[in-house]
Amino acid sequence: xxxxxxxxxxxxxxxxxxxxxxxxxxxxxxxxxxxxxxxxxxxxxxxxxxxxxxxxxxxxxxxxxxxxxxxxxxxxxxxxxxxxxxxxxxxxxxxxxxxxxxxxxxxxxxxxxxxxxxxxxxxxxxxx
Numbered sequence: 001x002x003x004x005x006x007x008x009x010x011x012x013x014x015x016x017x018x019x020x021x022x023x024x025x026x027x028x029x030x031x032x033x034x035x036x037x038x039x040x041x042x043x044x045x046x047x048x049x050x051x052x053x054x055x056x057x058x059x060x061x062x063x064x065x066x067x068x069x070x071x072x073x074x075x076x077x078x079x080x081x082x083x084x085x086x087x088x089x090x091x092x093x094x095x096x097x098x099x100x101x102x103x104x105x106x107x108x109x110x111x112x113x114x115x116x117x118x119x120x121x122x123x124x125x126x127x128x
Contacts, residue, residue, distance in 0.1 A: 003030050005055075006037060011048035013041050020056025023101055025064035028071045031079035038086035050090075052113070053097040057121070062104030080105065087112035098122045 005016040015037060017024035026034075041047040054060055063080075073080075087094075087109070096110060099119040107124045110116050118124075 003027065004033050004037070008047075011046060013037075013047045013050050015050060015052045017052075017054040017060055019064075020054075020058070022064060023058035023061035023103075024054040024056070024106070025061040025067075026105060027064045027067040028079040031083045035079070035083040035086040038083070038090050042086075042090050042092065047092065049093040049095060051095050051097070054099065056100075058100035058106075059096075059098040059102045059122070060106030060109070061101055062106045062127075083109070084112070098124075101125070103127060 001018065003017070003019050005018045007014045007016075015034070017026070017030070019025060019030075038050070041050060077085075090112075093115065094113045095115045095117070096113045097117050097119070098110070100121050101123055102110065103125045104127050107126060110124075
């Protein structure tokens with residue numbers, strides 16, 4: 001099962017974080033893949049808007065701590081910084097649906113989005 005699922009419907013690109021058993025916690029590979037998806041969509045004239053959400057009962061629990069400890073940031077650009085750069089360079093509407101937990105990076109990523117729709121179950125938490 002892919003950790004990130006994309007689907008196109010006309011000019012809308014839907015992105016789903018797809019690790020519901022881990023509350024969609026982000027691995028280094030997911031940061032890299034998500035940055036690539038955003039960079040590609042930024043240059044795709046057929047993509048007019050992105051709809052982003054998480055699978056299961058959480059949007060995103062931030063970093064996957066186990067993966068983060070195995071792959072600590074080293075010299076050069078970190079996977080997280082690569083995604084932040086992709087957000088900064090993305091000039092199309094980015095709509096996010098948040099349900100359940102949005103923790104740490106799962107909350108801070110939202111500051112780069114244009115529209116955030118929070119379900120009644122949404123809980124935003126900063127552990128730092």
